[in-house]
Structure formats: structure tokens, C-alpha cells
Amino acid sequence: MFGKNKPVKIRGNSGHRKYGVAAKDVKELLKKGCKLLQLPLSGARVCLYEDGTIVTDEFFPTLLDNTELVLLSKEQTWTGVVCDIGKLLNTDRHADRLIEAATGLLSDEKSSKGRKILTDLLQNLKDTSDLESREEDEDWFNGVEARFKTKSAYMRYNCESRIRGYMKEVDDATRNVQKAKVKVEFLKTSSSLLEMLKTARYNGSYFDRTDKEPNRLCTPQGWFTCQGSFDQEVCRSLHSINPYGSRESRILFSTWNLDHRIEKKRAIVPALVNSLQNHKSTDVNLKYFYQLLFTRENLKLVHIVCHKKGAHNLLCDTKKIFKTPSNAGKAKPKPKVKKRRLI
Template sequence: MFGLFRKSKPVKIRSCSLNTKYGVAAKDLKELMKKACKTLQVPLVGAHVCLYSDGTKVTEEFFLTLPDHTELVLLSKGQTWSGVVCDIGHLLNSDRHADGLIEAAKVLLSDEQSPKRRKILTDLLQNLKDRSELESREEDEEWFKGVDTRFKTKSAYMKFNCESRIRGYMKEVDDATKTIQKAKDRAEFLKASTCLAEKLKEGKYNGCYFDRTGKEPDRLCTQEGWFTCQGSFDQDVCQSLHSINPYGSRESRIIFSTWNLDHRIEKKRTIIPSLLEALQNHKTADVNLTYFYHLLFTRENLKLVHIVCHKKGAHNLLCDAKKIYRAARNTDKRNLRAKGKKRPLT
């Protein structure tokens, strides 16, 4: 008796081959099937309805428990639906042009509520926009929006991007001079800083790390421009398998700017203070500047990491005491101590 006065339940219904969704109101599953089949022009015989989210088949009892505006898929006899992955599959298997695929993905994303499925669709949309095979400004003007006009290729800009980061590390070394009180120590540190800067300039500021046109041993990316997170400072690999191709789209280029070239042995907490300490009682010629150069500016101590894998807490890693001073000088010191002599002034 109460069923006679049951309130109609509004739902959204669509077929498995079309993205368009229709609003339908029905008191029970039987009424829904009739209206849905008529709207989508699907034969009623053998037809059934399932949840759009995960493909669960909707029974009469289940229908009564559904929240208003639940998204459903109407299937004809023999058809199946396993959730949003079906949408993605249909999308990728379609014959649409890349621009059409992007628009279709945007439509799916605009009406998607599940955080996990939004993540899948967002990643898919990002990859659909991939134009990494294009290199020049003329070929991909969208990629260069916001980039200085002097850069004519993606590789040239990415190389500059890496150089800028490395130059920033050199500036931090130079700024450390301000913390030195004694003039003698300051002069020695400036001498060491100048040596490091000259060596860095010779290496073209290691811009090759981000340049996909560079040699394979030098660059951090594939020839196509894909970068892979190397994991946090205390891990051998990235557990989340983060990867990105900043050459693919303007959005990827911007997101890549949040990735870090992280120093395993920390720059501010450890490397620069160790260099300062070494120069307090020794001349620049005594210090192994090549070792400090590698720690500050090269892949020997740098790891490319996704922002999630960048641990900002103390790394608690120290410089190798055996490498801080030049080996030849250490040998001279040991020989002099064995003879009971003082080291001559140099």
C-alpha cells in the first residue's frame, strides 16, 4: 500500500557508448528501465542497469537505497560495464583526433566526483596533451607562454632552467662570505669561492642535466624528455614511481618547477659549513675543492625528486673527512709528523 505513494527517485542515466547523461525520475527499477530504454533507444528485453562508478548491477531492492542523482549506466543484452575505466578505454580506443580526445576527457572530468577517478582522468588528460615530439617555439607556441622570447627551443629553455638552479647554489656559497668575521678567513674563502665558480663556468653550469638533446650519461631525462623521480635522499628509488615530461605541455613544464634537485649531504647544513671550517686553519690549496664542487653541483650528491619525495628535515649525513683535504697535502703532513718537523709555510 505504501508503494503507491512512493516518491520518484531522480537518477542520471547514460549508455556505455555515449558520455551524454539524462535525468530520469522513477518510483522503482521497472519504471526506470522503461524510461531509460525509451530515452536511450535500447531494447528493453535483456537490458539492465549498473552503477557508473564500479559496475555494480542494480536490483530492485538496491535501487530503493540509492541516493538521489546517482549515476547509472544502461546496458543492452550482452554488454558489460566495470566502472570509469571503461570510459577511459572507450576514449583511448576511439578514432578521435588528439584535440577531440582532450575535450572528451575534460567532459568526463568535469562531472566526476570520486577523488581516485579524478586523479586517473587528470593524469590521462595531462598525457593526452603531450606534445613532446615538438621542439621549436614555432611548432608549439602554447608551451612557450610565459617563457622569454630569446628561447627558440624547449631544450634551450630547459637547459637554462637547470643552469639557473645551479647558479643559485653558487650564490649561496658566495653569500656565506658575509658570515665570516676574520678578514684572513674571508679572503681565503673568497679565493675558494672563485675557484668553484670558474670550474662551474667551465662545466656550463651543468645545464645538460635537463637538456634532452644532451649526451645520455649527462642528462637526467630520456631522449623524449621523461624525468623519473630518484626517491628521497635516504632511498635508492622512488617508491611512488613519480615521472613527468616537462617537454610535453606547458602545464607539465610549470609542474616540473616544483621538483627539486635535492642535496643528499645538505648544502646549507653541512657542505658550506664544512668548507668554511676547512678554510679557517688551512689555505685554499690545501682543501679538496673538487670534492666540494661535486657535492654542491653534480649528480654525485644531487637527486632529482618529486616534491612529495623531498624530505626537508635534517639528512644527518656528513662530508667524508678523508676527502676534505687534498691527498697530496695529507701525505706531506703525515711525512712531516713522522720526521718531527713543522710544515713549512707556503
């Protein structure tokens, strides 16, 4: 079984240079490899470069000639080709060469999975999220109105536009209100909500990476993470995107949704209209409806795949629809008793 020398390619854990070595068994391979790479023989082992499988005496004869192997010292580990990918992506030194290589591979790649991996790799390698102004990154602003001079300003506007759209849907609901008195109160309510939005600058800070942490939904670099569908705590697919990184990512981000957990059209607006049937706008808890319609209290940022369009079947909290009376919970004052005058 042993005796015939098998040629293999061997390399170390940290270097990329490969050496040709011929050995009749693992023991001889380790001896030659450790001497070549100047590693201690005690505790050394050899594994497949591709997936990190340890090469044993029984496995060694089955290897194809010139199989690429990794020589490891006692404390070192190797989980496969992903180790090299991680090292490459953790430095900017090879970015240009990686882009060139990935572009070349993509043109010949037939596998749909391979094309997906290469496309995602190229998208992240061409990241320009560290640039902010139009002058620095003209390609990112391609198709964006000239009035926007920075990425953050445009992203803030992008969020404002979505929130304005929600406000317009509230206004449009006025047409469906039949009773004149209710319509008047609904218009007053809508006007008050609009003023609250203006004060908050339409919550555009959610997409603005330059804003303070409690106000934004992204990292200071511009990374957004999917928060999962309305009925989940987190996104199980770990979707993430940086629309500040490239024009393509900016456009793809437009497919992400600010989804209402308690639905706007099916639950919130109908509850608001219904609350005004026998009450005035001043009786309604506007802060509660404002939070449901326009804030992170009820909004979740979700990837299009995590956006479930079916009925959520979540209702407004009836205890919060109306303002709490100022005298609620207080004991009623005792009636004054007239004192009788003594004669």
C-alpha cells in the same frame, strides 16, 4: 534456477562492437557467443568487462540484465576495463575523441578521484613533447622570454639558474666568516668553484633532452623520473613528468627539487669554512666540494612530495676534504751517507 533467458551484452577481446544475446545459462551463452564472434568453442569462457571476473554457472543468474561481458578464446586474457584504456592510449587515432570525451566527463564529475584521473588523462593526451621550437608550440612558450627559441634551450637555462642559485648561497656564506685570513681563503675557494662551474656551463645539461645520455637526467623525449628522497634508493610512488609536453607540465616541473643528499647549508658549506680555519685554499680538495654542491654525485631530482625538508644528518667525508699529499704512501728517501776518503 535455470530456464529463464537473461539478456546480456557480449563483445570480443579485440573488438569494441557489442552484441545483445539472451541465454538461460553459461553453456548456451558460450555456444551463441562463439558462433556470433566466430571463435572456437573449445576452451572458451566469458568474463565481466569491468574487472575480468570469470562468469560461472552459479554467478550467471546473479548478473543484472544487459551486463557487459567479454568472450575469450582459450589463449586470450582480460584484466578488465584497463585493457581498453591501454589500447586507446597506445594509439594516436582516438586522441582527439578521448580529449573531447574526457573534457565533457570532467565538467560533470563529482568524485575527487574521478576528477584527478580525468585531469591526468587530459594532461597526457594533450602532450606536445614531439615539438621543439617556439613556432611549433607557441602555447608551451607562453610566459617564457622571447630569447628562448627552443624548449631544450629554456630547460637548460632552467637548470643553470638552479645551479647558479647554489653558487650564490656559497658566496653569501662569506658574510658569516669572522676571521679576515679565513675570509680571504674562502673567497679564493669560491672563485675557483665558480670557474669550475663556468667550464661545465653550470651543468645545464641535466635538463636538456638534446644532450648526451650521461649528462642529462631525462629521456630523449623529455621524461624525468623522481629519484626518491635522500634516504631512499628509488621513488616508491614512481613519480614522473615531462615538462616538454605542455605548458602546465613545464610549470609543475618547477616544483621538483634538485635536492642535496649531504645538505648544502647544514653540512657542505660549514665543512668548507671549517677546513680553511688552519689551511689555505690550495690545500682543500675543491673537486670534492664541487661534486657535493653542483653535481649528480650528491644531487637527486625529486618530486615535491619526496622532498624531505628535515635535517638529513649526513656529513662530508673527512678523508676527502683535503688534497692527498703527492708523496703520501711513498717511502722516505734514505739520507745520503758521506763516504770517507781513505788515506
